[in-house]
Amino acid sequence: xxxxxxxxxxxxxxxxxxxxxxxxxxxxxxHGIVALHHLGATEEHVQGFxxxxxxxxxxxxxxATKETQIINxxxxxxxxxxxxxxxxxxxxxxxALQNTYHGDVDALIRGExxxxxxxxxxxxxxxxxxxxxGYSAGFDRGVCEGLAYIHFAYLPLxxxxxxxxxxxxxxxxxxxxxxxxxxxxxQIMEDGMISEKWVQKAPxxxxxxxxxxxxxxxxxxxxxxxxxxxxxxxxLPSLDSAQIEQLAKWVVDCTLQVYIRAERRNDFFLxxxxxxxxxxxxxxPAIEDVNQSLRAIHVFLCDLVAVYMSxxxxxxxxxxxxxETPSADEWKQIIDETLExxxxxxxxxxxxxxxxxxxxxxxxxxxxxxxxxxxxxLKYDLAFRTKKPVAGE
Numbered sequence: 001x002x003x004x005x006x007x008x009x010x011x012x013x014x015x016x017x018x019x020x021x022x023x024x025x026x027x028x029x030x031h032g033i034v035a036l037h038h039l040g041a042t043e044e045h046v047q048g049f050x051x052x053x054x055x056x057x058x059x060x061x062x063x064a065t066k067e068t069q070i071i072n073x074x075x076x077x078x079x080x081x082x083x084x085x086x087x088x089x090x091x092x093x094x095x096a097l098q099n100t101y102h103g104d105v106d107a108l109i110r111g112e113x114x115x116x117x118x119x120x121x122x123x124x125x126x127x128x129x130x131x132x133x134g135y136s137a138g139f140d141r142g143v144c145e146g147l148a149y150i151h152f153a154y155l156p157l158x159x160x161x162x163x164x165x166x167x168x169x170x171x172x173x174x175x176x177x178x179x180x181x182x183x184x185x186x187q188i189m190e191d192g193m194i195s196e197k198w199v200q201k202a203p204x205x206x207x208x209x210x211x212x213x214x215x216x217x218x219x220x221x222x223x224x225x226x227x228x229x230x231x232x233x234x235x236l237p238s239l240d241s242a243q244i245e246q247l248a249k250w251v252v253d254c255t256l257q258v259y260i261r262a263e264r265r266n267d268f269f270l271x272x273x274x275x276x277x278x279x280x281x282x283x284x285p286a287i288e289d290v291n292q293s294l295r296a297i298h299v300f301l302c303d304l305v306a307v308y309m310s311x312x313x314x315x316x317x318x319x320x321x322x323x324e325t326p327s328a329d330e331w332k333q334i335i336d337e338t339l340e341x342x343x344x345x346x347x348x349x350x351x352x353x354x355x356x357x358x359x360x361x362x363x364x365x366x367x368x369x370x371x372x373x374x375x376x377x378l379k380y381d382l383a384f385r386t387k388k389p390v391a392g393e
Contacts, residue, residue: 009033018059026123030133060087121214125272127147128146128150129279131147134146159218159219168227184220188213192215192216225305241293252357253366267384272346275346311385354370357370
């Protein structure tokens with residue numbers, strides 16, 4: 001069975017073997033394995049990807065042997081965003097899964113993720129993405145790894161308002177158009193990223209750019225998000241899990257709209273917004289409290305605005321044909337091309353998200369969005385705000 005080899009490969013190449021970071025980059029091996037499996041890759045293809053990818057990774061022994069602190073429920077708060085003791089934090093969440101939540105990974109997500117959701121942007125959403133890809137594959141270890149990494153690299157959104165979402169009248173592209181002209185928000189980022197506080201706290205440049213936005217500009221981000229008009233089905237007084245699921249799908253579509261309309265084609269961090277939104281969509285059904293789920297969506301949208309500012313707000317003015325209804329043959333063509341040769345792991349993930357969204361859609365109203373986004377990922381190299389990636393991006 002495919003599930004057997006998938007579980008074997010996932011289990012073999014966890015952070016028990018390789019550290020979640022290497023240099024200034026993040027270990028994506030689990031995401032790549034799951035994405036390729038979703039796209040129908042063979043066991044041999046997936047193994048070939050893994051064999052090539054792990055050459056860049058760093059062995060866990062280099063880091064785990066330096067960790068000596070004993071972690072318990074009482075002292076975990078002191079480690080939020082400390083970038084210390086990753087493996088002790090991982091052991092804490094694995095122990096919680098077995099002993100506090102009796103092996104129920106949904107209960108683990110329900111009990112722990114809402115406490116960390118305000119800081120989910122941690123290093124370009126990678127803890128959230130690790131959780132989502134692990135959970136979608138039934139791989140509990142991946143969920144624990146993601147929780148530990150969010151805890152480890154936690155960057156919280158700080159806002160003074162506790163009001164829920166709703167009441168906006170603008171589409172997300174128009175709101176981001178306003179963000180693009182916000183010199184105050186830009187100055188908060190530029191002043192913060194060179195401050196001693198953020199240079200010491202965030203060795204990865206992405207975090208030094210978004211960190212000040214979340215902490216010192218959180219209320220500004222929040223005001224922009226409240227301007228966004230939510231879908232017509234959203235009704236706060238009757239909010240239920242079905243609405244949350246539909247809202248989470250709408251968020252994925254919003255991230256794809258931003259991704260394909262950006263004049264910087266195939267932007268590296270806007271792509272992470274897409275895979276992060278898909279991961280949140282996968283996780284939210286485990287959270288029974290709809291208000292907690294709505295809060296996570298609210299934070300994610302604030303994070304998306306911060307990410308957009310951090311990549312210097314590329315204009316969102318590209319026209320996209322919206323009358324396409326791709327056939328099964330066209331998707332087969334896209335997937336076959338995707339699986340030919342070697343591609344960056346981010347491309348596999350973006351196309352996998354598009355294909356999953358297309359297949360799971362109740363109607364084909366947004367089929368054009370998914371197929372066009374997949375084509376962008378295939379056609380254009382990954383792009384950064386500078387011509388070459390800066391250390392830490």
